[in-house]
Amino acid sequence: MSTPIPREDLQTLQDAGWAHDQTRDAVNKSFQFANFVEAFAFMTKTAIWAEKLNHHPEWSNVYKTVDVTLTTHDINGLSHLDVKLAQKMDALAKG
Numbered sequence: 349m350s351t352p353i354p355r356e357d358l359q360t361l362q363d364a365g366w367a368h369d370q371t372r373d374a375v376n377k378s379f380q381f382a383n384f385v386e387a388f389a390f391m392t393k394t395a396i397w398a399e400k401l402n403h404h405p406e407w408s409n410v411y412k413t414v415d416v417t418l419t420t421h422d423i424n425g426l427s428h429l430d431v432k433l434a435q436k437m438d439a440l441a442k443g
């Protein structure tokens with residue numbers, strides 16, 4: 349499935365470790381932290397940014413791991429908001 353975001357934007361995300369799910373036109377990434385509290389702190393910080401952007405991740409947390417899927421439900425595919433949130437999450441994960 350083609351995605352409306354520029355190819356170079358998708359490549360930038362892939363270079364940062366995001367995998368493109370072509371069936372959904374989404375990107376996925378698994379974040380590993382030192383412990384549960386660090387993982388939850390990441391989710392809390394991300395939640396604040398998600399509200400600011402009005403763009404929300406699909407995610408799950410098991411102990412030190414946060415599995416994330418980003419896609420834009422309104423267009424059933426990737427948008428610039430997914431790129432923006434992915435890059436914000438990568439920055440937040442670095443602490």
Ligand SMILES: C[C@H](O)[C@H](O)[C@H]1CNC2=NC(N)=NC(=O)C2=N1
Pocket residue numbers: 402403404405418419420421422423
């Ligand atoms: C009405 C609509 O649900 C809202 O504008 C926002 C909320 N957060 C969202 N998050 C994501 N991932 N995709 C959306 O389309 C989206 N829409």
